[in-house]
Amino acid sequence: MQRDDPLPSWRAGGTRDALEEFLAAAEQVPIADRVAYFDNDGTLWCERPSYVQLDFFLDSLRKRVAVDPSIGERAEFAALLTGDQAGVAEIGLEHVALALAGLFDCMTPEEFASAAREFMSGAAHATLGRPIRSVTYQPMLELVAELRRRDFTVGIVTGGGTEFVRAISDGLYGVPAELVVGTLIGYDVSRDGQGPPVIRRNSGLLGVANEGSAKVANIQTQLGRRPILAAGNSGGDREMLEWAQATGFPSLALLIDHDDAEREFQYTSTAQTFAETEPITDVGARLGWTVVSMARDWEVIFPAVP
Amino acid sequence: MQRDDPLPSWRAGGTRDALEEFLAAAEQVPIADRVAYFDNDGTLWCERPSYVQLDFFLDSLRKRVAVDPSIGERAEFAALLTGDQAGVAEIGLEHVALALAGLFDCMTPEEFASAAREFMSGAAHATLGRPIRSVTYQPMLELVAELRRRDFTVGIVTGGGTEFVRAISDGLYGVPAELVVGTLIGYDVSRDGQGPPVIRRNSGLLGVANEGSAKVANIQTQLGRRPILAAGNSGGDREMLEWAQATGFPSLALLIDHDDAEREFQYTSTAQTFAETEPITDVGARLGWTVVSMARDWEVIFPAVP
Numbered sequence: 001m002q003r004d005d006p007l008p009s010w011r012a013g014g015t016r017d018a019l020e021e022f023l024a025a026a027e028q029v030p031i032a033d034r035v036a037y038f039d040n041d042g043t044l045w046c047e048r049p050s051y052v053q054l055d056f057f058l059d060s061l062r063k064r065v066a067v068d069p070s071i072g073e074r075a076e077f078a079a080l081l082t083g084d085q086a087g088v089a090e091i092g093l094e095h096v097a098l099a100l101a102g103l104f105d106c107m108t109p110e111e112f113a114s115a116a117r118e119f120m121s122g123a124a125h126a127t128l129g130r131p132i133r134s135v136t137y138q139p140m141l142e143l144v145a146e147l148r149r150r151d152f153t154v155g156i157v158t159g160g161g162t163e164f165v166r167a168i169s170d171g172l173y174g175v176p177a178e179l180v181v182g183t184l185i186g187y188d189v190s191r192d193g194q195g196p197p198v199i200r201r202n203s204g205l206l207g208v209a210n211e212g213s214a215k216v217a218n219i220q221t222q223l224g225r226r227p228i229l230a231a232g233n234s235g236g237d238r239e240m241l242e243w244a245q246a247t248g249f250p251s252l253a254l255l256i257d258h259d260d261a262e263r264e265f266q267y268t269s270t271a272q273t274f275a276e277t278e279p280i281t282d283v284g285a286r287l288g289w290t291v292v293s294m295a296r297d298w299e300v301i302f303p304a305v306p
Numbered sequence: 307m308q309r310d311d312p313l314p315s316w317r318a319g320g321t322r323d324a325l326e327e328f329l330a331a332a333e334q335v336p337i338a339d340r341v342a343y344f345d346n347d348g349t350l351w352c353e354r355p356s357y358v359q360l361d362f363f364l365d366s367l368r369k370r371v372a373v374d375p376s377i378g379e380r381a382e383f384a385a386l387l388t389g390d391q392a393g394v395a396e397i398g399l400e401h402v403a404l405a406l407a408g409l410f411d412c413m414t415p416e417e418f419a420s421a422a423r424e425f426m427s428g429a430a431h432a433t434l435g436r437p438i439r440s441v442t443y444q445p446m447l448e449l450v451a452e453l454r455r456r457d458f459t460v461g462i463v464t465g466g467g468t469e470f471v472r473a474i475s476d477g478l479y480g481v482p483a484e485l486v487v488g489t490l491i492g493y494d495v496s497r498d499g500q501g502p503p504v505i506r507r508n509s510g511l512l513g514v515a516n517e518g519s520a521k522v523a524n525i526q527t528q529l530g531r532r533p534i535l536a537a538g539n540s541g542g543d544r545e546m547l548e549w550a551q552a553t554g555f556p557s558l559a560l561l562i563d564h565d566d567a568e569r570e571f572q573y574t575s576t577a578q579t580f581a582e583t584e585p586i587t588d589v590g591a592r593l594g595w596t597v598v599s600m601a602r603d604w605e606v607i608f609p610a611v612p
Binding site for chain 1: 490500532545
């Protein structure tokens with residue numbers, strides 16, 4: 001009897017052929033080198049109209065403001081709360097995100113993870129009419145499961161907050177905390193008297209945001225194995241995909257093209273390349289990446305909601 | 307039929323009882339929380355008369371000097387090469403180690419791992435009369451295997467160089483690179499023209515040496531899960547062991563006491579505690595750690611050499 005199709009949401013065509021060709025070739029790769037890393041936002045799940053992590057931060061902010069309205073008067077927060085997008089842009093999204101991260105100052109990692117999981121269990125997506133925990137891409141879940149069945153180590157390399165993604169990565173993707181690399185917040189280790197060490201968040205970034213070349217450096221320092229499959233959807237994934245292509249093993253650089261306005265969102269990220277700002281899909285075409293058309297290659301986008 | 311004893315090198319007694327009690331209790335712990343981290347030098351393998359990594363660095367230095375004798379004239383290296391221990395102490399071991407790490411400047415991670423593995427495959431221990439790849443502790447190998455059989459995630463949290471330990475951790479202990487946290491060297495990401503990114507070592511430390519409180523902070527940032535078993539043998543392991551004890555789950559803080567002058571080496575590390583410098587074994591006794599007497603608790607120290 002033939003095994004059931006492990007990738008039922010991937011339609012027949014060039015993209016599916018490229019996936020299957022890679023999976024077959026990888027059988028000759030030593031297991032220690034069967035390593036696949038995925039970007040998260042826009043690659044494993046939906047990042048529009050706003051990052052899920054930003055929704056979580058905003059929800060936390062609103063809860064704080066309900067108790068203490070003065071918190072909402074801070075410039076970064078006032079712009080967010082009133083939906084003043086020009087104001088947010090003027091302050092800078094990175095600056096606003098860091099201010100939001102400061103809401104969790106002094107929390108232990110367990111307290112932060114618990115808050116993130118509570119949000120995820122109840123929140124709904126703004127426009128898709130589904131729980132936010134089910135805005136993952138069904139075809140990518142199938143690919144992750146199939147890679148694991150073929151003895152791949154599967155990790156997440158995200159520009160998002162490491163600890164936010166860790167709080168959900170095991171439940172959503174079966175990826176354990178140590179295989180998540182993102183943008184890191186700092187920690188302070190202290191003691192209460194002579195008690196055991198206690199670790200609490202501070203509001204400083206540890207290093208730089210995990211995008212671009214930083215993804216390559218952080219894979220090496222925090223994971224220590226180079227991928228032969230890397231998947232992404234934006235300019236911040238470019239270096240990681242190129243690095244995965246150049247191992248000498250069979251490799252796959254997978255780029256998700258958000259070209260399905262009807263079922264998801266239509267947009268194209270750009271990359272700053274040598275002389276210009278280029279659509280990332282053009283970069284992918286030039287470098288021989290496998291570009292996934294969500295509209296053409298995916299039979300369904302999202303998992304069935306139970 | 308009864309299963310063969312999975313811990314044949316652990317003699318009957320209080321230490322073995324404590325191990326077995328912990329293993330039984332851990333069956334009630336969720337699998338995601340079954341996490342065990344081991345220090346490496348002096349905990350999983352022998353660290354005397356010198357750290358294996360230092361032997362590797364010194365071997366690399368000698369090979370360089372054979373080609374270019376002027377390299378040996380540098381003060382840090384001259385003291386090492388002539389066995390001038392007072393000179394090394396005056397310069398400072400940390401400073402000397404960093405100078406040695408500089409020998410690998412500009413190497414790719416693959417080149418460094420390959421050099422480390424080549425050394426490991428051929429070198430002999432200075433006094434034990436065995437290959438250096440077999441100075442691991444047989445009882446600890448059995449414990450690691452048994453933990454893994456019981457669905458524990460097993461990692462290494464070492465003061466040694468992350469990349470050196472990664473080069474050998476899979477072969478010696480079955481621990482993959484992403485579960486090794488140590489002292490990190492920096493990397494530079496660059497391109498040759500428009501080619502793919504290339505990553506090369508530089509000689510800067512990334513952060514601080516992975517000892518003491520840094521072990522706790524680095525476990526959180528790089529691994530993201532807190533251990534319920536931590537094992538060590540020195541003052542630099544104290545915070546990690548205390549942190550593992552305080553999770554609320556059944557826990558085990560395991561301290562290796564090097565009290566076997568005949569079969570290994572006899573020495574006791576110290577810890578800087580609140581008011582004083584204390585032998586780490588006293589700290590362990592005070593805090594209720596399980597102190598492993600190598601002389602009394604271990605039937606054999608090292609694995610059989612094939």
